[in-house]
Amino acid sequence: MARLVVMGGGVSGHTAATFARDMLGEDHEVVVVTPNSQWNWIPSNIWVGVGGMTKEEVVFPLAPVYEKAGIDYRQAKAVSIHPEGKEDAETPYITIEYTDEAKSGETEELTYDYLINATGPKLNFGATPGLGEGTNLGEHTVSVCTADHAEHANHELEACIEKMRNGERQAFLIGTGHGMCTCQGAAFEYIFNIEHTLKEQGVRDMADITFITNESFLGDFGMGGIHFKMGGFATSSKVFAESLYAERGMDWILGAHVNKVEAGKVTYESLDGEMDEQEFDFAMLIPPFAGVGLKAFTKDGTDITDTIFAPNGFMKVDANYNAGAYENWKASDWPRTLQNPSYKNVFAVGIAFAPPHIISKPMSSPNGTPINPTPPRTGMPSAMMGKAVALSVVDMMKGKSTEPTHTASMSEMGAACVASAGKGLFSGTAAAMTVYPIIPDFEKYPGTGRDLNGTTGELGLAAHWVKHILHHIFIWKAKLKPGWTLIPE
Amino acid sequence: MASKHVNHIEPYSPQFGTMIPMGGQKFMRTCVLWQIVRFVAINIRMTILILKSHH
Ligand SMILES: Cc1cc2nc3c(=O)[nH]c(=O)nc-3n(C[C@H](O)[C@H](O)[C@H](O)COP(=O)(O)OP(=O)(O)OC[C@H]3O[C@@H](n4cnc5c(N)ncnc54)[C@H](O)[C@@H]3O)c2cc1C
Numbered sequence: 267m268a269r270l271v272v273m274g275g276g277v278s279g280h281t282a283a284t285f286a287r288d289m290l291g292e293d294h295e296v297v298v299v300t301p302n303s304q305w306n307w308i309p310s311n312i313w314v315g316v317g318g319m320t321k322e323e324v325v326f327p328l329a330p331v332y333e334k335a336g337i338d339y340r341q342a343k344a345v346s347i348h349p350e351g352k353e354d355a356e357t358p359y360i361t362i363e364y365t366d367e368a369k370s371g372e373t374e375e376l377t378y379d380y381l382i383n384a385t386g387p388k389l390n391f392g393a394t395p396g397l398g399e400g401t402n403l404g405e406h407t408v409s410v411c412t413a414d415h416a417e418h419a420n421h422e423l424e425a426c427i428e429k430m431r432n433g434e435r436q437a438f439l440i441g442t443g444h445g446m447c448t449c450q451g452a453a454f455e456y457i458f459n460i461e462h463t464l465k466e467q468g469v470r471d472m473a474d475i476t477f478i479t480n481e482s483f484l485g486d487f488g489m490g491g492i493h494f495k496m497g498g499f500a501t502s503s504k505v506f507a508e509s510l511y512a513e514r515g516m517d518w519i520l521g522a523h524v525n526k527v528e529a530g531k532v533t534y535e536s537l538d539g540e541m542d543e544q545e546f547d548f549a550m551l552i553p554p555f556a557g558v559g560l561k562a563f564t565k566d567g568t569d570i571t572d573t574i575f576a577p578n579g580f581m582k583v584d585a586n587y588n589a590g591a592y593e594n595w596k597a598s599d600w601p602r603t604l605q606n607p608s609y610k611n612v613f614a615v616g617i618a619f620a621p622p623h624i625i626s627k628p629m630s631s632p633n634g635t636p637i638n639p640t641p642p643r644t645g646m647p648s649a650m651m652g653k654a655v656a657l658s659v660v661d662m663m664k665g666k667s668t669e670p671t672h673t674a675s676m677s678e679m680g681a682a683c684v685a686s687a688g689k690g691l692f693s694g695t696a697a698a699m700t701v702y703p704i705i706p707d708f709e710k711y712p713g714t715g716r717d718l719n720g721t722t723g724e725l726g727l728a729a730h731w732v733k734h735i736l737h738h739i740f741i742w743k744a745k746l747k748p749g750w751t752l753i754p755e
Numbered sequence: 756m757a758s759k760h761v762n763h764i765e766p767y768s769p770q771f772g773t774m775i776p777m778g779g780q781k782f783m784r785t786c787v788l789w790q791i792v793r794f795v796a797i798n799i800r801m802t803i804l805i806l807k808s809h810h
Pocket of ligand 1: 308387452
């Protein structure tokens with residue numbers, strides 16, 4: 267009997283663990299180590315953040331699902347990896363620290379034959395003074411990164427709406443809270459939901475809404491921009507995004523590294539090196555992401571964290587980390603099997619793997635401050651990586667192969683993104699975007715770097731219905747309800 | 756003639772440099788019949804994308 271340990275029970279880890287469990291049969295063990303007791307469909311946090319859904323609608327408890335599936339669930343966080351075991355026992359293991367009430371703080375060593383790191387991002391609020399401390403959100407701004415954050419954001423929003431009803435103008439600032447953020451899509455979706463909600467509440471004319479972003483142009487999305495097939499043109503996402511903001515009378519600030527947050531005010535450095543300020547009554551700023559801070563040691567206790575992880579804390583995989591300058595970057599730099607080069611029984615999926623480089627063009631201010639989006643690893647690619655690695659590991663555990671048998675490269679897969687405003691079936695609106703491939707490949711697609719037949723964008727009710735359906739089918743799938751394996755990632 | 760669908764845009768402001776949807780475009784975005792067609796189209800498009808992405 268062999269044991270697969272999955273660290274992280276989010277989008278990619280849950281996908282990996284459930285597919286592996288389904289395919290491994292009784293002969294092998296699957297263990298999930300994750301500090302959260304509930305699974306969260308994170309994309310719908312946006313709706314929680316404007317009162318369109320309750321927290322309960324976007325989360326469910328993991329324990330009964332894992333019990334039914336036959337997965338050994340440890341509500342704990344992984345702390346360190348020991349891929350060579352210890353002096354007197356060669357079996358690799360990880361150390362974990364329990365987070366559930368009964369065992370909180372207790373530590374344990376957990377051996378593995380195969381290990382999947384799906385620990386996602388550390389929400390690094392502490393990187394910007396005033397945005398928060400470490401992984402804790404500060405008092406001046408709100409967030410929608412977790413369901414609890416989103417619930418809090420909605421309370422603050424309600425307070426602002428009340429003030430506007432009483433004749434007090436309010437300034438809204440939504441965007442990225444640091445020059446090296448990713449996840450612009452979430453901020454983009456949230457600002458449209460804020461605008462939609464204010465309109466529905468009849469107070470839109472009392473609000474000034476501004477988007478602040480580290481992108482050098484609207485619609486970069488950390489993917490170096492996209493050209494969509496639209497109305498007979500290959501239309502830039504810049505035009506697409508700007509049009510959405512202009513139509514709604516919203517302003518934008520580009521190329522901004524927010525370097526300080528205070529009560530009612532952010533200070534930011536622009537790509538031209540200027541320092542500026544923006545006042546707000548309500549601000550939702552996405553924090554930068556980093557790896558969760560796992561450590562790694564050899565059997566004699568030597569710290570090899572730097573060998574296994576990149577400086578940003580994400581785990582090294584089969585990517586080309588020596589691609590050099592932007593001009594030399596290729597789609598083939600991106601990892602395919604997601605296997606760690608030093609330890610072949612260790613994999614990393616979703617946000618936890620270290621990208622070879624960013625996707626957008628690197629930029630910095632004249633003061634040398636880097637201001638550019640870092641690469642997004644959204645839900646669909648994260649889940650696809652989870653499934654591909656699960657399939658590879660299953661084949662390896664069953665002795666069918668000694669090498670990974672499946673690949674999931676962001677340069678060979680697409681992403682679908684639906685940004686929806688409002689919740690009413692006929693009053694909502696949404697932008698549906700598909701991108702193929704995620705990493706532009708100018709060798710294969712010399713024009714825009716992407717396949718224009720697979721890269722599209724459109725607005726309307728239909729996209730909004732798709733978003734509703736995605737919410738329900740992904741929660742259905744994550745709960746392992748009948749037919750879950752047939753639902754695509 | 757002024758369009759009732761396009762509010763005043765300050766010349767030379769960033770908003771001035773992009774396209775603004777007008778009546779026909781806005782109507783189609785919320786026309787239920789047309790959106791049912793688009794719903795089918797988006798689903799087909801996403802299915803193709805998923806099939807192309809699995810290796
Ligand atoms: C507000 C918001 C909206 C979004 N909307 C969309 C969208 O519309 N479409 C889309 O495709 N993507 C969207 N995304 C992105 C999507 O949520 C992520 O791409 C996806 O969750 C990444 O999956 P993951 O498994 O890598 O990380 P997560 O889903 O974050 O999972 C990581 C897991 O690891 C656990 N963990 C953390 N530390 C440890 C540790 N030390 N040991 C063990 N476990 C640990 C965490 O508790 C968590 O359960 C959105 C993101 C945000 C924040």
